[in-house]
Amino acid sequence: MNLITRLAFNFICKKNSKKLSFTSLVSILGITFGVAAFLVVITVLNSFQAEIKNIISMVNPNLIVFSQYGIQDVKTTEKELKKLIKVPIEGMSPFIYQESVMGLGRQTSSVYIKAIKGTESASIKELNQFIYPRNALDSLNTASKLIDNYRNTLDPGNTPSLLPHVILGKELAEELDAKVGSTVTLMTFGAGKSALGVRYNKLYVTGIAATGLSEYDRKNVFMNFQDGVNLFGNDGWASGVEIKLKDPALALQVSKDLQGKTPYNVVAWQEIDTGLFEQIERDGTSIKLIVLIISFVAGFNIIVALSLTVIDRSKQISLLRALGAKKTLIISTFVYSGLFLGILGSTLGVVSGLILLKVFSGISLGDFQKFYYLEKIPVQIDSQLIVFAFITSILLSFFGALYPAWKASKVSPMHGLKQGN
Numbered sequence: 135m136n137l138i139t140r141l142a143f144n145f146i147c148k149k150n151s152k153k154l155s156f157t158s159l160v161s162i163l164g165i166t167f168g169v170a171a172f173l174v175v176i177t178v179l180n181s182f183q184a185e186i187k188n189i190i191s192m193v194n195p196n197l198i199v200f201s202q203y204g205i206q207d208v209k210t211t212e213k214e215l216k217k218l219i220k221v222p223i224e225g226m227s228p229f230i231y232q233e234s235v236m237g238l239g240r241q242t243s244s245v246y247i248k249a250i251k252g253t254e255s256a257s258i259k260e261l262n263q264f265i266y267p268r269n270a271l272d273s274l275n276t277a278s279k280l281i282d283n284y285r286n287t288l289d290p291g292n293t294p295s296l297l298p299h300v301i302l303g304k305e306l307a308e309e310l311d312a313k314v315g316s317t318v319t320l321m322t323f324g325a326g327k328s329a330l331g332v333r334y335n336k337l338y339v340t341g342i343a344a345t346g347l348s349e350y351d352r353k354n355v356f357m358n359f360q361d362g363v364n365l366f367g368n369d370g371w372a373s374g375v376e377i378k379l380k381d382p383a384l385a386l387q388v389s390k391d392l393q394g395k396t397p398y399n400v401v402a403w404q405e406i407d408t409g410l411f412e413q414i415e416r417d418g419t420s421i422k423l424i425v426l427i428i429s430f431v432a433g434f435n436i437i438v439a440l441s442l443t444v445i446d447r448s449k450q451i452s453l454l455r456a457l458g459a460k461k462t463l464i465i466s467t468f469v470y471s472g473l474f475l476g477i478l479g480s481t482l483g484v485v486s487g488l489i490l491l492k493v494f495s496g497i498s499l500g501d502f503q504k505f506y507y508l509e510k511i512p513v514q515i516d517s518q519l520i521v522f523a524f525i526t527s528i529l530l531s532f533f534g535a536l537y538p539a540w541k542a543s544k545v546s547p548m549h550g551l552k553q554g555n
Contacts, residue, residue, distance in 0.1 A: 137463075142470035145468065146158040146439075158439055158475060161435040161436055161438075161439040161475045162479040163479070165436075165476060165479025165480060165527055166483040169483025169523050169527050170487040171487075172483075173483070173488070173519065174490050176519060176523075177514070177516060177519060178491075180516065184512075186407075189345055189346055190347070191260075191403050194257065195257040195377055195378060196379045197378075197400065197401070198376055198377075198401045199211070199377065199392070199400050200231075200398060200401075201374065201399065202399075204372060205228075205371065207370055208371065208372040211398070212226055212375055214396070219377070219391075219392070221379055221381065223377060224256070224378045224380045227254060227256040227359075228251070228359065228376075229249060229359070229362075229374060229375070230363065230372055231246065231248050231373040232247045232249075232362070233245070233247075234247050234320055234322055235320070237319045238312050238316060239310075239311070241309060241311060242310075243306060245354070246354055247320070248354060248355065248357070249357050249358060249361060249362020252272070253271055255376070257376055257378055264345045265342070265344075266341065270301055271341065274357060275358070276358065277359075279296070280297060281361060281364045294315075297337055298337050298357055298358065298365075299339075300355050300356065300357045301339075301340060302343065303342075303345075303350060303351035303352060304343065304351040305348060305351040305352040306352055312339050313339065314339055314342065316338075317337070317338055318339060319334055319335070319336060319337070320334070320335045320365075322366065382403065385402035386405070389405065436531050437535075437537055439475070440472060440534075441537070444538050444545070451464060451545040465543050468538050473528065476527055476531020477531075479527065480531075483523070483527065484520055484524055492513075494511050496513075497511045498511075
């Protein structure tokens with residue numbers, strides 16, 4: 135251990151002791167709390183955004199082309215879109231999207247019916263991983279023969295397995311107390327070939343979709359595309375077309391390119407739930423600002439601690455100066471002291487932050503689910519963020535040590551003699 139290191143360690147310890155002084159301990163704890171808070175808050179906020187984006191990109195098509203009144207000749211529209219889109223397309227399929235009311239026993243809930251082409255749906259590969267049992271999606275490949283022109287499947291003689299099949303969102307199923315094998319009732323209103331008025335239809339639950347996004351799992355119901363046509367529209371009609379690109383990252387650019395080239399609305403997956411991302415960004419900005427202030431306060435602790443050390447150890451500093459120690463040695467000593475406190479505090483902060491993140495990982499969001507749509511707190515450890523927090527904290531400690539180091543270098547060699555020592 136060289137002279138500067140020994141002196142630096144001596145100045146952050148109690149007099150005539152190898153134990154850290156109270157001010158040094160406070161500084162270390164301040165840095166520890168600052169680094170830990172920074173890591174936990176930033177990691178959780180970044181994980182929220184990444185997790186929500188990831189799930190939204192998987193449960194939604196890369197591109198949605200739709201109209202408020204639907205697309206009358208959907209096959210022709212699909213051919214036109216294939217000509218207009220210049221990037222590789224992996225899949226394209228029509229869908230029907232309608233709001234309705236579903237009930238089971240005394241429980242009722244408003245739902246969004248999405249009729250898709252079963253396993254041939256363009257976005258089904260990613261969606262299928264959220265659906266159980268595994269073969270549930272196969273049940274949407276075949277249309278029911280029980281829906282007549284009046285959309286009536288309430289006849290008591292109908293075999294449940296022959297009814298139109300549906301897959302319910304997890305929270306919707308829990309709200310209705312429905313399980314795989316349950317029979318639910320769907321309320322539909324006059325549309326397509328049906329006469330005006332309310333129609334009730336029995337549907338057979340063959341699967342549950344658990345995406346982890348509360349808003350999706352609370353409202354979404356998937357059914358066979360032709361069953362959707364029979365309930366809500368006419369042959370050849372669809373609410374829109376969903377498109378899967380070979381490179382999902384190009385969806386936003388393709389959406390912009392299609393604007394003005396087609397009479398229909400075009401939405402990329404990045405544009406879905408933009409309000410949610412804006413809310414998280416607003417909340418995150420204010421929280422990050424608070425954490426940043428905490429981190430700077432931890433840096434100022436170094437200034438306070440070393441400034442008090444300069445006052446308390448002024449006699450020793452003057453003695454070093456009297457023995458021929460140069461100002462650069464004094465400055466280096468106190469900078470080393472600040473760096474030592476910073477490294478120790480940063481290390482403890484990183485360890486504490488990782489422990490807290492491990493504890494927070496998987497904790498239920500409770501009532502906050504309705505704001506952020508996730509069931510549990512997501513935690514995705516970012517090694518670059520850890521390195522950034524560690525280095526930034528040490529740099530703050532370095533700059534925080536400069537002023538006390540400069541003050542220490544100004545202590546006169548005669549200071550001790552003036553005090554009668």
